[in-house]
Amino acid sequence: MKARPRIRTLTDSARRAPGSVRHSLAVLAVLALAAELFLALTDGAAAAATGAALLTALALALGRHAAGGAAQDTGLRRPTRVLGSRAPALGRWRRTVTDALADDGGEHLRTVMRPQLQRLFAARLAERHGVAMYRDPERARALVGAGLWPWIDPGTPAAPQPTLPEAVLRSLLDRLETL
Numbered sequence: 001m002k003a004r005p006r007i008r009t010l011t012d013s014a015r016r017a018p019g020s021v022r023h024s025l026a027v028l029a030v031l032a033l034a035a036e037l038f039l040a041l042t043d044g045a046a047a048a049a050t051g052a053a054l055l056t057a058l059a060l061a062l063g064r065h066a067a068g069g070a071a072q073d074t075g076l077r078r079p080t081r082v083l084g085s086r087a088p089a090l091g092r093w094r095r096t097v098t099d100a101l102a103d104d105g106g107e108h109l110r111t112v113m114r115p116q117l118q119r120l121f122a123a124r125l126a127e128r129h130g131v132a133m134y135r136d137p138e139r140a141r142a143l144v145g146a147g148l149w150p151w152i153d154p155g156t157p158a159a160p161q162p163t164l165p166e167a168v169l170r171s172l173l174d175r176l177e178t179l
Contacts, residue, residue, distance in 0.1 A: 106162040124179045
């Protein structure tokens with residue numbers, strides 16, 4: 001009986017591809033062994049032991065950093081900038097709402113009100129739930145709610161209606177407050 005040839009899957013080739021984690025670790029291991037061999041041949045056992053200790057400490061530090069890459073525990077990583085410009089403020093909020101609710105507020109909704117609501121929701125989702133609205137819109141949609149999501153969805157260029165109904169604005173602000 002003939003043996004079937006092993007079928008290589010995409011995951012098998014992806015694991016061995018340059019740039020994969022397995023490939024990177026293999027290259028680093030070969031480099032570490034070469035450095036140890038070089039130290040042992042040139043400077044002796046004491047230098048090789050010191051090199052091994054330094055490589056072990058470096059490997060542990062990098063492993064800890066990689067394992068906690070998504071955690072918000074140490075404060076050592078550069079903070080993520082959630083907002084593109086300045087923090088959303090409520091100084092002109094009364095006029096922004098009035099202009100957006102006007103009959104001819106379609107342009108104002110598209111250029112001012114909707115981006116302002118998107119920034120407020122993005123800041124609240126990131127601050128309270130650790131969800132990046134622009135990178136993970138599915139989780140953001142689940143938190144905001146399917147009924148309100150189309151009004152702030154960053155993946156669509158326009159709101160579902162040309163003007164913003166007052167009931168929808170109230171619902172958006174209530175949801176923003178409860179998030």
